[in-house]
Amino acid sequence: AKADGRGAIRTFEPSMDRRMHDQRVLQLDLQNATQNGELELLYQPQASVDRTVYGFEALVRWRHPTKGLLGPDFFIPIAEESGQIIEIGEWVLRTACREAATWPAHLRISVNLSPVQFRHGDLVQLVQSILLETGLEPTRLELEVTEGVLVHDFSRALHILRGLKALGVQIAMDDFGTGYSSLSYLQAFPFDTLKIDKSFTAKLSTDNHANEIVRAVIGLGRGLNIPIVAEGVETPEQLDFLTQERCQNIQGFLIGKAEPIEAYAEITGRGTPT
Numbered sequence: 001a002k003a004d005g006r007g008a009i010r011t012f013e014p015s016m017d018r019r020m021h022d023q024r025v026l027q028l029d030l031q032n033a034t035q036n037g038e039l040e041l042l043y044q045p046q047a048s049v050d051r052t053v054y055g056f057e058a059l060v061r062w063r064h065p066t067k068g069l070l071g072p073d074f075f076i077p078i079a080e081e082s083g084q085i086i087e088i089g090e091w092v093l094r095t096a097c098r099e100a101a102t103w104p105a106h107l108r109i110s111v112n113l114s115p116v117q118f119r120h121g122d123l124v125q126l127v128q129s130i131l132l133e134t135g136l137e138p139t140r141l142e143l144e145v146t147e148g149v150l151v152h153d154f155s156r157a158l159h160i161l162r163g164l165k166a167l168g169v170q171i172a173m174d175d176f177g178t179g180y181s182s183l184s185y186l187q188a189f190p191f192d193t194l195k196i197d198k199s200f201t202a203k204l205s206t207d208n209h210a211n212e213i214v215r216a217v218i219g220l221g222r223g224l225n226i227p228i229v230a231e232g233v234e235t236p237e238q239l240d241f242l243t244q245e246r247c248q249n250i251q252g253f254l255i256g257k258a259e260p261i262e263a264y265a266e267i268t269g270r271g272t273p274t
């Protein structure tokens with residue numbers, strides 16, 4: 001066996017070596033993905049508990065030339081590691097804002113931000129120039145961040161979040177309840193929305209603990225005057241529970257999957273014949 005660490009891995013763990021190789025190949029493929037137009041955005045509706053759609057979340061996909069349509073869990077971590085998420089994130093933001101600018105003014109757009117986008121370049125400047133360029137009203141843009149954003153460099157992240165908020169955009173805390181310090185971050189920054197992670201929603205009514213946690217988070221939101229979005233709502237029973245607990249908003253397969261925007265032409269008015 002070779003003396004260096006990589007050689008050792010190659011000798012004893014061929015599967016890990018294989019994975020590293022696959023990752024490197026994907027990373028190379030990803031280099032051209034943005035320029036070649038291989039990225040696509042799908043849009044998933046967000047609705048009030050009475051099922052009225054008020055906006056969409058943009059969710060990225062990669063149409064890989066040979067592997068087919070890849071979901072974000074497959075390539076976002078790789079892009080974050082390589083830094084390619086900066087370019088991808090900018091493309092997502094620009095494309096989503098440009099799209100949303102064509103919708104009726106009551107519809108909002110939510111865009112996910114990676115923690116890596118907070119560590120490089122000037123995110124506030126970027127968002128501002130994309131808003132100007134697309135003509136999208138800032139209040140119609142919501143940026144979704146996980147608490148991972150605040151874990152790395154707390155004061156820098158806080159500064160950027162405040163700068164974004166000063167532009168007039170909304171800030172949502174995504175995957176609420178899955179991290180370790182959601183509550184302390186809630187205290188540190190005035191989030192406009194809390195998104196209850198779908199792992200809690202999925203267990204509603206089959207798991208008493210999940211019921212109590214969701215109930216508590218909804219109560220917390222009410223106390224702090226922050227609207228809640230329950231993610232991953234799939235069944236009418238889950239919706240009933242959430243409605244009863246006075247949760248405001250939902251997202252999930254019950255309302256609609258992430259689809260090309262044309263699938264929601266009836267809501268956006270886009271592409272409907274006049």
Ligand code: C2E
Nearest residue numbers: 059060071072073092112113114232233234251252253258
């Ligand atoms: P997320 O932000 O928590 O997005 C919600 C995920 O749950 C989406 O998966 C969505 O398709 C899925 N989902 C929605 N409703 C339901 C439901 O009722 N049941 C179930 N089982 N799943 C549901 P997706 O599109 O695969 O995205 C996965 C994650 O990738 C996202 O989680 C987000 O963290 C990340 N992501 C997606 N697009 C972007 C992007 O443009 N930039 C960055 N940085 N991350 C992104």
Ligand code: CA
Nearest residue numbers: 057112144174
């Ligand atoms: Ca999200």
Ligand code: CA
Nearest residue numbers: 174175195231
């Ligand atoms: Ca989420």
Ligand code: CA
Nearest residue numbers: 174175197198
């Ligand atoms: Ca998630």
